Amino acid sequence: MASECRGTERLLCTLRELLTSLSPESRGRAEEILSQGAGAPVPFSVLRELRSLLRERGSSVYLHELLEDSEIHLPVVKLPERNPELVARLEKIKVKLANEEYRRITKNVTNQTNKYGALSELGRQERPVKVVITVFNFFITVAAAFACTYIGSQYIFTESAARVLSSVIVASLVGLAELYVLVRTVEGQLGEM
Structure with a gap:
């Protein structure tokens, strides 16, 4: 699931205007974002609070307009290491299935019949x-x-x-x-x- 996006200049301007209205926790994060400038990662928690402030004030600017040129960053998912015992069991099962398939395909090779026997x-x-x-x-x-x-x-x-x-x-x-x-x-x- 996405957790942040890269802020555009328009998003940062709106954030600067509403900085004083943000909660103390979000205000601290917003000041960090503003100090980094355009392209800084903006957490979704700050965007949610920004959206609620825009609704309260009845602003004609919507959040999707502010995020128009932004890039959403998805967190990197680290896959867990596979269990070696499980991998070995899976390989044995694959070999067993391949052998069964081979036997099924070749079972009539020596006993082929035609219409007379x-x-x-x-x-x-x-x-x-x-x-x-x-x-x-x-x-x-x-x-x-x-x-x-x-x-x-x-x-x-x-x-x-x-x-x-x-x-x-x-x-x-x-x-x-x-x-x-x-x-x-x-x-x-x-x-x-």
Whole structure:
């Protein structure tokens, strides 16, 4: 709360005029203020008494007009020193709350789910699809080997039977090679389980 203001020249002139009407205590303070000149700190107790005197006399001058260019000084508030035990407790609470927040945020990271279930079950759901894709790939590879051999053998063989026979032989060899690779891959996957 404000306790004093800096007196302007107009305030000091009014104070000088009413000096004799002030109480002895306020008169002593007012004389000190007047001796310091413009800018001297004027306590609010003197201003209250000055206001009451102006009202009694029916003066046309109001206090707010006298204080128009004055500066109000607020006292400096000294904050008490914080208790070290309290500061330590607050720090522990902050750390605890941060850890709880972190756990709350990360609790679903390892157990994430999609619309079909947990993401950890994705591998189990993928295996049947892998088998279908592998079988489809096997048939496509054998058919492609047959077609390539049949078209390419027209430059070697003129008869259609020889071309078909050579194409079946090449497609069978490619099919056996595919089966060998497929068995080795499945055997390796079973060993990892």
